Amino acid sequence: MLEINCPYCGKRSQNEFSYGGDASVKRPELGKEVSDKEWDEFIYFRKNIKGKHSxxxxxxxxxxxxxxxLRSTSTHEIFKTAKIEEEL
Ligand SMILES: [Zn+2]
Structure with missing residues (x-):
């Protein structure tokens, strides 16, 4: 069981949290014309990283x-947590 350090509440059991996806994926700029391929890659394709992953x-x-x-996908070690607007 992981213990996750919420930047607002402090350390809590993993049971209190829900995974929300890859934080390294950048949404295409609003109002910008994007191809179907670029949109498909944003929606569906993710890297399968072994090691540090945001x-x-x-x-x-x-x-x-x-x-x-920032967590290791192989050991589940958590290196750092940050608020949405902060850098990892
Ligand atoms: Zn919290």
Whole structure:
């Protein structure tokens, strides 16, 4: 079981959180014309990284804030957590 350090509440059990996806994916700029291929890549395709990976997590059973986590996909070690507007 992971223990995740919510930037707002502090350390809590993984049971209180929900995984929210890859935080490294950049949404195409609003109003910009994008091809079907670019849109498909944004929506469907993700890298399968082994090692440090930046992720979105939601403190669903706590403060209900979204934040970012830098975690190893192979060891599950959490290196850092940050608020959405902060750098990991
Ligand atoms: Zn929280």
């Amino acid at each position: 992720e979105f997590w939601h403190h669903i059973a706590g403060c209900r804030q979204w934040f970012k986590v």
